[in-house]
Amino acid sequence: MGCNGKDRNLYLLPIDILPKRCYNNNMKKLIKDNAVAVVFSPGYGAGWYSWNNSEYGPELVFDPMIANMILHNKKEEFATYMAVRYPEAYSPGFDDLAVRWIPVGTKFRITEYDGNEEIEFFNDVEWLEA
Numbered sequence: 001m002g003c004n005g006k007d008r009n010l011y012l013l014p015i016d017i018l019p020k021r022c023y024n025n026n027m028k029k030l031i032k033d034n035a036v037a038v039v040f041s042p043g044y045g046a047g048w049y050s051w052n053n054s055e056y057g058p059e060l061v062f063d064p065m066i067a068n069m070i071l072h073n074k075k076e077e078f079a080t081y082m083a084v085r086y087p088e089a090y091s092p093g094f095d096d097l098a099v100r101w102i103p104v105g106t107k108f109r110i111t112e113y114d115g116n117e118e119i120e121f122f123n124d125v126e127w128l129e130a
Contacts (some may be wrong), residue, residue: 030064035101037067040110040117046092050112055088061110070099 030037039061041048049061060066065085069078075094082091092115100119102108107122 027059027062028064029062030067034104036104037099038102039066039097039099041092041096042098042117043096045115047112047115047117048092048097049110050117051090067099070097
């Protein structure tokens with residue numbers, strides 16, 4: 001199974017047959033009502049994306065299994081999945097993670113201050129022009 005985003009029921013698959021890391025726009029995402037589930041850590045303490053960016057890139061932000069576990073409060077499954085799939089990842093803890101639904105194709109970035117991550121949209125930022 002590749003990173004083609006066609007497997008809508010990815011959360012039902014056993015961990016050992018999941019594709020390895022994918023760092024492109026074709027990575028698997030949880031999409032509902034034309035919005036993508038984005039996982040981030042909105043509380044102070046430790047960042048989810050910001051503290052794992054160099055090792056896992058955006059994969060942790062879009063991982064559909066992680067998003068589903070958060071949405072359905074599957075705390076024990078989350079711990080097992082993280083240990084198997086992302087053994088080197090830093091996790092601020094299940095209770096510190098949140099899912100935000102962002103319309104497909106929307107440009108955004110995750111900013112961090114003191115572990116508190118926020119989602120910033122491209123069109124909401126006043127850019128300087130030279």
